Amino acid sequence: xxxxxxxxxxxxxxxxxxxxxxxxxxxxxxxxxxxxxxxxxxxxxxxxxxxxxxxxxxxxxxxxxxxxxxxxxxxxxxxxxxxxxxxxxxxxxxxxxxxxxxxxxxxxxxxxxxxxxxxxxxxxxxxxxxxxxxxxxxxxxxxxxxxxxxxxxxxxxxxxxxxxx
Amino acid sequence: xxxxxxxxxxxxxxxxxxxxxxxxxxxxxxxxxxxxxxxxxxxxxxxxxxxxxxxxxxxxxxxxxxxxxxxxxxxxxxxxxxxxxxxxxxxxxxxxxxxxxxxxxxxxxxxxxxxxxxxxxxxxxxxxxxxxxxxxxxxxxxxxxxxxxxxxxxxxxxxxxxxxxxxxxxxxxxxxxxxxxxxxxxxxxxxxxxxxxxxxxxxxxxxxxxxxxxxxxxxxxxxxxxxxxxxxxxxxxxxxxxxxxxxxxxxxxxxxxxxxxxxxxxxxxxxxxxxxxxxxxxxxxxxxxxxxxxxxxxxxxxxxxxxxxxxxxxxxxxxxxxxxxxxxxxxxxxxxxxxxxxxxxxxxx
Amino acid sequence: xxxxxxxxxxxxxxxxxxxxxxxxxxxxxxxxxxxxxxxxxxxxxxxxxxxxxxxxxxxxxxxxxxxxxxxxxxxxxxxxxxxxxxxxxxxxxxxxxxxxxxxxxxxxxxxxxxxxxxxxxxxxxxxxx
Numbered sequence: 131x132x133x134x135x136x137x138x139x140x141x142x143x144x145x146x147x148x149x150x151x152x153x154x155x156x157x158x159x160x161x162x163x164x165x166x167x168x169x170x171x172x173x174x175x176x177x178x179x180x181x182x183x184x185x186x187x188x189x190x191x192x193x194x195x196x197x198x199x200x201x202x203x204x205x206x207x208x209x210x211x212x213x214x215x216x217x218x219x220x221x222x223x224x225x226x227x228x229x230x231x232x233x234x235x236x237x238x239x240x241x242x243x244x245x246x247x248x249x250x251x252x253x254x255x256x257x258x259x260x261x262x263x264x265x266x267x268x269x270x271x272x273x274x275x276x277x278x279x280x281x282x283x284x285x286x287x288x289x290x291x292x293x294x295x
Numbered sequence: 296x297x298x299x300x301x302x303x304x305x306x307x308x309x310x311x312x313x314x315x316x317x318x319x320x321x322x323x324x325x326x327x328x329x330x331x332x333x334x335x336x337x338x339x340x341x342x343x344x345x346x347x348x349x350x351x352x353x354x355x356x357x358x359x360x361x362x363x364x365x366x367x368x369x370x371x372x373x374x375x376x377x378x379x380x381x382x383x384x385x386x387x388x389x390x391x392x393x394x395x396x397x398x399x400x401x402x403x404x405x406x407x408x409x410x411x412x413x414x415x416x417x418x419x420x421x422x423x424x425x426x427x428x429x430x431x432x433x434x435x436x437x438x439x440x441x442x443x444x445x446x447x448x449x450x451x452x453x454x455x456x457x458x459x460x461x462x463x464x465x466x467x468x469x470x471x472x473x474x475x476x477x478x479x480x481x482x483x484x485x486x487x488x489x490x491x492x493x494x495x496x497x498x499x500x501x502x503x504x505x506x507x508x509x510x511x512x513x514x515x516x517x518x519x520x521x522x523x524x525x526x527x528x529x530x531x532x533x534x535x536x537x538x539x540x541x542x543x544x545x546x547x548x549x550x551x552x553x554x555x556x557x558x559x560x561x562x563x564x565x566x567x568x569x570x571x572x573x574x575x576x577x578x579x580x581x582x583x584x585x586x587x588x589x590x591x592x593x594x595x596x597x598x599x600x601x602x603x604x605x606x607x608x609x610x611x612x613x614x615x616x617x618x619x620x621x622x623x624x625x626x627x628x629x630x631x632x633x634x635x636x637x638x639x640x641x642x643x644x
Numbered sequence: 645x646x647x648x649x650x651x652x653x654x655x656x657x658x659x660x661x662x663x664x665x666x667x668x669x670x671x672x673x674x675x676x677x678x679x680x681x682x683x684x685x686x687x688x689x690x691x692x693x694x695x696x697x698x699x700x701x702x703x704x705x706x707x708x709x710x711x712x713x714x715x716x717x718x719x720x721x722x723x724x725x726x727x728x729x730x731x732x733x734x735x736x737x738x739x740x741x742x743x744x745x746x747x748x749x750x751x752x753x754x755x756x757x758x759x760x761x762x763x764x765x766x767x768x769x770x771x772x773x
Contacts, residue, residue, distance in 0.1 A: 233664030241668050270679040277672050340769055498773035506769070516773040527768055536772050543773075572772070631691045631702050636723070 141185050148173040148193035156201050167279040175287050190216045211251050218250030219243045240284035244276040333364050335497035342491040342506035352487050359479050369467040370423045379465040385456040399447040401588050408592035410559035412445040414465025420564050422555040429546035437562035474587025477501040499537040501583050502530035518570035518614050524633045533577025537586035539594045540570030558595045566595050574610035689746045689761030692725050696757050715755050
């Protein structure tokens with residue numbers, strides 16, 4: 131096997147895990163309307179760290195498309211919310227690459243990706259789903275939860291990359 | 296490997312999963328349609344209605360209104376404009392006679408405070424014209440007309456003709472035509488079998504059925520500022536609401552506002568009130584016509600309690616120029632005020 | 645106090661986080677606080693919508709009135725409202741205190757009671773004029 135085939139093999143494995151996590155999240159009961167931890171982000175960040183940004187883009191977008199087909203939300207508002215969240219999140223990840231690794235750890239990466247995610251989602255929701263400024267009432271709550279979940283996600287990623295644990 | 300470690304970690308650190316489930320917005324069951332018909336907006340909002348049926352109803356109603364316009368336009372090539380010139384018309388059909396009889400019935404019911412025979416007064420005030428001239432007629436002309444006490448009772452009505460000897464009698468059904476249109480719409484919906492639709496004809500609204508579990512909700516415009524809302528109301532299935540106000544067609548002369556609503560008692564074009572709103576209960580007949588007509592006696596009323604009692608009207612309110620609202624007790628319980636704090640003072644009677 | 649198995653001292657010595665992370669955390673929390681501030685500056689509502697059991701009714705806020713539902717007492721005081729008394733065991737609903745801003749609500753789950761402040765820009769089907 132060449133190095134490239136190993137790479138593709140690994141990426142598709144990551145895709146599969148991301149899809150499972152994404153779909154699993156969808157079917158969990160929701161105590162508070164419209165909130166999920168974004169555990170699939172763990173895989174995206176992990177892919178980025180293990181390979182490169184391009185692979186992370188593959189995994190993220192393939193995950194959004196395939197899992198929406200599995201859940202049955204393809205081409206519905208939910209799908210577009212996911213997609214825009216994923217895209218903006220990837221843009222933030224791209225920008226994170228330019229941060230100095232001396233001062234910023236994966237916690238920053240995770241945090242900014244989470245922020246990108248909700249920004250992308252809120253934009254779509256505000257424009258297409260609930261065209262009312264009322265949606266911004268939820269923004270602080272989502273931001274706070276993003277903070278908490280990003281922290282936890284980043285911690286999981288850090289555990290995954292350090293084999294000692 | 297990765298999957299195994301990941302699932303272990305997840306199990307360890309996430310005790311609760313929260314998830315995003317932004318509901319796809321519910322399918323809209325509403326079909327809205329607007330028609331401009333002789334200068335008045337006719338607005339439909341159908342709920343859960345077959346599109347073909349809805350369009351069929353709209354077509355029928357528009358045809359009926361065009362027909363009404365041909366017969367009843369007070370000054371432009373219509374049967375009534377012909378009568379207003381010659382005071383004698385023949386070859387009227389049964390529907391036409393029936394409508395005249397209805398108008399006569401309501402004129403008597405309201406003791407001529409709604410009077411469709413004062414077209415001449417409206418004309419000398421300059422409202423029988425596409426462009427309002429804005430001149431105040433002299434007192435003598437008004438008195439001359441008032442002396443003849445124009446009334447539909449002065450009409451000689453046969454099976455197919457109407458005539459009158461009072462040459463100051465001019466018929467203007469402007470005060471009930473919107474209501475008549477709503478009642479025609481109601482009839483059309485019943486004929487076609489349409490269950491839930493809200494019809495707004497020039498501000499008068501008839502609520503047919505209801506949209507799903509909730510009721511039709513209408514907002515009432517602020518009579519002093521058409522950009523603001525005064526109140527909000529839920530309409531029971533089959534009810535109708537109408538407002539008469541001095542803000543629709545008016546002119547200002549010497550700091551006095553003169554509106555197209557003419558007091559049949561003194562021939563003047565102003566009132567101490569700026570608007571009167573009535574809600575007609577669903578169990579009554581002619582809900583549309585009543586919602587249109589009954590606001591007029593209230594608008595010119597000198598004693599609101601007596602007037603409303605004589606009309607058996609429970610749900611009404613009036614606003615005056617000093618930002619006071621006088622509202623009947625039963626109506627006060629249903630209405631939700633939307634005006635800014637301090638803009639109006641509400642008094643319940 | 646420990647976070648992810650690290651003591652406070654270790655965290656401050658940049659074992660878990662790096663310096664830039666603290667900056668990002670700070671910015672994040674600031675945005676939360678600023679947006680919360682924005683949230684509290686929301687305009688006041690116009691009327692109170694109360695759902696009790698299967699029934700939903702609306703009340704104007706511009707009045708001084710005490711409404712009594714079977715187990716619950718609601719007080720309306722010129723633009724704001726609160727649940728005054730309730731027979732539920734933990735009294736969370738009473739503790740919520742006054743609500744007055746758009747879309748704020750107070751709930752008493754044991755009694756299936758919900759009241760929320762609504763705005764006049766809320767939907768209506770047509771306008772009477």
